[in-house]
Amino acid sequence: MLQSDRRDFLKLTGLAGVAFTAGLFPNQRARAQANDFHFVQFSDTHWGYSGPANPDAEHTLEKAVATVNGLARQPDFIVFTGDLTHTTDDAKQRRERMKRFREIVSALTVKDVRFMPGEHDASLDKGEAYKEFFGATHYTFDHKGVHFIALDNVSDPAAKLGDEQLAWLAADLKQRKTDDRIIVMTHRPLFDLQPSWDWTTADGAKAIELLMPYSNVVVFYGHIHQEHHHMTGHIAHHAANSLIFALPAPGSQSKRAPLAYDAAMPGKGLGTRDVTMTDKVTLVELPVTRS
């Protein structure tokens, strides 16, 4: 398994720049331009968080929505890769946070929005409240020739996909050709990014094993509150920035405590991501700029 930070990854792909463009579908033939599209990834919005790591927590999500609404070219759809809300033991408050979160993101100009849970949303009640507001915790959809698979590795508080979901994944993949373009979206890393910080999925290796026969697979996830790029064989895994606070680089310090808020740069380390799909995948990190 090759571990790589952004710089190493860029070397690996022979590319560099603000936009992160890579031959991420390495065996993909060129597609007709009419099928090109882009989507935006939000992650780890943690609505309801209050603390020194983000004194502007009540407004960051609204600013991110305004930023994405201001994009000159609107995305085909938007995905949220988990931790929509910050956890609470109070089931009523959990639902209030989900309700308010849904109200805020309803201001997105693009109305095709796909959600998935993080452990803060779903681990204390096995996804019960989440399902009331956002529907299924794992599902598939297709868009312009690309097959999307949303996996739930958080409704089990022990961070497992579970045998039932793995069987569902295997059955879905059996219907795919080995060179189909497949995007997997999930909350926690499927690989062992930093086990001592619990940045893993207990049975994520089983999902990766199921995906390995497919030559054009890319994984997008959240949870670690920072941009990060990693390869397991030919499969690229891309973690997204958070919209609440940044966390330190994996293993860079003893604890995974939030990075200190920088009043001079209040949006530092936060943002969303634009993903353009052509015969390549191009990632552009979008800082929160609108108020």
Added chain:
Amino acid sequence: MHRRTMIALLAGSALGAARLAAETPAEIRISAKKFEFHPNQVTVKAGQPVMLVLTSEDRIHGFKMPDLGVRTDIVPGQETRVALLPTKPGSFTFFCDVFCGGGHEDMDGTLIVEA
């Protein structure tokens, strides 16, 4: 009810297994509750067998120490026993890996193995 989880960290070593069986391990009790372990720092000697006795005061927690290959649930009303024979000096983090609420990410501790 006693739940016994025996983990010999000299796995593959007949000498280590024999030693673990021959010596009476020092018993170290660690209790868990939201969102802390008590004690959260434990010091042991390298080469001396240890029996961790894990209990929970409130709900199911996890106990994971990846560097030493330890992972178990801690269930209220049960004692979970983990046998260790640490051989390498150092500091090893353990933490709860069953999401338990707002302070879950801070629920951790350190096993210090002295030479």
